[in-house]
Amino acid sequence: MSDSDHDRDNDGGPEAYYNDTHRAFLQAFLSRGSMTFREAQPILAAIFTIDEKQEEGDKAKGTEPADVTQEDFESYVSALSTMTSPLDIEIRSITHQVSKERIYALVNTTSDPVTQLATLHNAEEIAFIRRVIDAMFDKYNTPRMEVMCLDGMQANKLRSAPRNEDEDVPPQEEDGNGAATQTIGGLKGLRSSEVENVMHSMVEEGWFERSREGFYSLTARALLELRQWLVDGYNDPDLNPNEWQRIKFCEACREIVTVGQRCAERDCCVRLHDGCGDGFWRSRKERKCPRCSRDWDGKHFVGERAVTETEAYMRGRRRSGKGRSSRGDVGRSSLAGQAIEYGEEEEEV
Structure with a gap:
């Protein structure tokens, strides 16, 4: 019609x-x-x-x-x-990095992006959501492992703001699970049960998505809303285009990559969405990185596969016999969380 x-x-x-x-x-x-x-x-x-x-x-x-x-x-x-x-509202579109569907979203172009996506939450919850996003794109996003997501165990560790070591230790209270929470900058932080509720609500509201393996990441809608904020907040404008940056764009579609493939050269910034790869390589004579000319083997990943495709993660699954986890994993040790921590420890060696 x-x-x-x-x-x-x-x-x-x-x-x-x-x-x-x-x-x-x-x-x-x-x-x-x-x-x-x-x-x-x-x-x-x-x-x-x-x-x-x-x-x-x-x-x-x-x-x-x-x-x-x-x-x-x-x-x-x-x-x-x-x-x-x-x-000051626009409708923008982006292709979902996994489902490949085109998603259209209403985007507020003027207000603070993180506050905008968390308007249904109180000050403590908004501060927590900021820490979660910071962990995704800073702590769990390094040249060695570009995970850009986290599981419930990592989220629970962020329930209170980090304390400045130069300050006196703030007063502590116990949450319902016996875990201490700190009052920092006038904010008490969250209890473990509250962390679980906030993470669940962010999924329900369409800002976070939770994978079958238990990883939380930004949705396509959130990437649209936060695109410029992420670039401004996590990339260094003084670096040259060939230096590693935390926020990188698909070489084919020019959208942010948080799920996909990466160049085998650790410091090279070339990334591809899985759905963009076939068309990208068909136009080229050989599968070599267009910037550093390293062979592109398709075995280096961005997103949760940076963890789940490692031998350490697969070995852990075999040992534990762990199946898919449910929503109630916040505050408990999980295989996904251990794998991320393992990657960080290996990087420090």
Whole structure:
């Protein structure tokens, strides 16, 4: 079904083609924060059906989700972008690094990004979320292991802000599990149970995603929202383009890489999303890094596979017989966490 069937006044400014069907779609978008074309099809079909029945009454046939085209969807996204732009809100899109689906998200272009993605949380929780993101892109993101994710055990260790060694030891309280929490900078920190609740809520709200192996990472929507903030916060603008940086972009699509493949040369910054690799190499005569000319073997990874593809991790799984873990892993030692810690210790040797 063509979008022109629902937009009948095409003269004049943007308001001329923005009607109640667009407003209904915007409400659906706002309630979700992000959306794929596949997710939008039944929503738009329901909106189109209601609009048809208002125009034609009971004789209206209605619209099936399969009848909603990519053109319909993109037309509505374009109209929403035009109308929300004066409010400093944009609709941006990115390809999910694992599912390969194109994801469209509402992005606030003016407010502090981390505060924006944590608006439903209190000050202690926002401070904790900042520490989690910092751990993802700093502590667990080194030239040797670009993990850029963490598990529940690492998250629980971040429940209180680190204390400045030059300061007096702040007063401590015990949480419900007998673990001490510190009051730092006027913030008490979180209890272990609260850490679990915050991590779960960040998944439910679409900012973090949790893998089957128990690793938490930023969603595609969060990468859209935080793109410039991550670059400004973790990359050194004074380094030359060939020096290692914490935030790196796919050589093919130019989006941030937190899941994919890396050059075998530790200090080289060339990265590729798994889904971008085939098209990228088809246009080249040989599989060599375009910057350092090192052979590209596809066996060096970014993301949780930087840990899970190691012999140490696989050996640990065989010894423990550990299966997939559930949500309730915060505060308990896990194989995923041990593997990250192992990588850090090996790097220090």
